Amino acid sequence: MSDTRKITVATCSLAGCFGCHMSFLDIDERIVALVDKVSFGRTPLTDIHTLHACDIGLVEGGLCNDENVHVVRHFRQQCKILVAVGACAINGGVPAMRNRYGLAECLEESYLYGVGVADPQIPSDPELPLLLNQVHPIQDAVKVDYFLTGCPPPAEAFLELLTAVLENRAPQMSYALRHFD
Amino acid sequence: MTDQALGITIDGAAVPCQAGDTVIDAAHRAGVYIPHLCFHPEFGPHGSCRLCMVKAGGRYVAACTTPATPGMSVESDTAEIKELRLRITQMLFVDGNHFCPACEQSGQCQLQATAYGLGMQDLHFSPSYPKKAVDASHDEMLLDRDRCIQCNLCVRASDRVDGKHVFSLGGRGIETRLMPNSASGLLRDTEFSAEDRAAHVCPVGALLFKHDNYARPIGRRLYDRTSIDRIGNRRADDAAPGGSAP
Incomplete structure (x- = not known):
């Protein structure tokens, strides 16, 4: 297949742990078959930082700060197909377990009163993104086309997604590829 | 007959x-x-x-x-009814705090298995993240209301089999919560025991044993490979394969 017919994939990790990215890499040697068909746009895997128009955007993690919201909106603008990857992107996941507490409570526990805190102060550098009051799934900010469930989704789910897009069909996730953990 | x-x-x-x-x-x-x-x-x-x-x-x-x-x-x-059931399941998910990767019942949870069976891959609705209190006061059992779907099974089991009336559903509408029947409102101040029938009916991870969780590795849990419509609504502690529920 020539370069012009390659699909472009961009990825990012918002309020996530990069576990989904690690699972993506678990496609191992099967990546060889994709080399001629897929190229990367912005992704931490290749350290490309600029997002241009692309075919697929894989978004790991939920939304915990204002930067996450800007990034996911930018991905939605630039990606033909936007995919929520993993439990955190789909329902907020483990980071959303902070939603039962107030934001001030979380910051105070982490930076003022937590065990072993030295020089207690809540970080306020203007370069730091502002935290949202609650963690949200990405579907709360943008339209999502496909969802890869799991924590993380298995490598086979990524492979099925890419294969389906290359074959111009909807992904078909088998029972084993639809687990939530 | x-x-x-x-x-x-x-x-x-x-x-x-x-x-x-x-x-x-x-x-x-x-x-x-x-x-x-x-x-x-x-x-x-x-x-x-x-x-x-x-x-x-x-x-x-x-x-x-x-x-x-x-x-x-x-x-x-039928496709029409399965679509309705999917939406009902999604509503059950957004109505609670169901973080499967962090739940001891994952892989053996009937709500999760129902979602798998219906092909659920997203929440459809926006999650409500309700604030619900956890009751960890009892020596043997944990009551995690985040996961409770208010099915009333523990209430019925405690009333009808154990004869202890340990639980009731208190409050109204979206404020409804599973409540232990004690003056303090805490599970430790009831007659509840891990031997009770009521401790062995929860279809989700709301009434949970405090010990011996994660005994079955991923891949060998009840619903890891087999869908709920094939093996029915079961719990890991059901006496025999086939369980007590369909």
Whole structure:
């Protein structure tokens, strides 16, 4: 297949742990078959930082700060197909377990009163993104086309997604590829 | 005894009935799986989860509260009804705090297995992240209301089998919570024991043993490889394969 017919994939990790990215890499040697068909746009895997128009955007993690919201909106603008990857992107996941507490409570526990805190102060550098009051799934900010469930989704789910897009069909996730953990 | 004359059809297949059967009673006995969470053959109907919604006589009805009447024609396994059940399941998810990767019951949870069975991959609705108190006061058992779907099974089991009346559903509407019946409102101040029937009916991870969780590795848990419509609503501590519930 020539370069012009390659699909472009961009990825990012918002309020996530990069576990989904690690699972993506678990496609191992099967990546060889994709080399001629897929190229990367912005992704931490290749350290490309600029997002241009692309075919697929894989978004790991939920939304915990204002930067996450800007990034996911930018991905939605630039990606033909936007995919929520993993439990955190789909329902907020483990980071959303902070939603039962107030934001001030979380910051105070982490930076003022937590065990072993030295020089207690809540970080306020203007370069730091502002935290949202609650963690949200990405579907709360943008339209999502496909969802890869799991924590993380298995490598086979990524492979099925890419294969389906290359074959111009909807992904078909088998029972084993639809687990939530 | 089943009586063919009392029989109904479910998706065109004849299902024999006994006098007094509900639709789900007859289906359960005949081995026809109708998704459900609040129904359990030992404890009678509750009609709250609405997952057993079927169509009979042109109306949507809960199979667990609808009497099977002779000749009744029931639709269950249709695309239209499966879509409704998917939405009901998604509503159950957004109505609680169901973080499967962090839950001891993952892989053995009937809510999760129901979602798998219906092909659920997203929440559809925005999660509500309700604030619900955890009760960790009891020595043996944890009450995690984040995961409670208010199926009332522990209430019925404690009332009817254990005779202890440990639980009730208190409050109204979205403020409804599972409450231990004690002056303090805490589980430790009830007669609840891990030996009670009520400790062995929770379909999700709301009433949880404090010890020996994660005993089965991923890949060997109840619903890791087998869907709920094939093995029925089971718990890891059911006595024998096949379990006590359909």
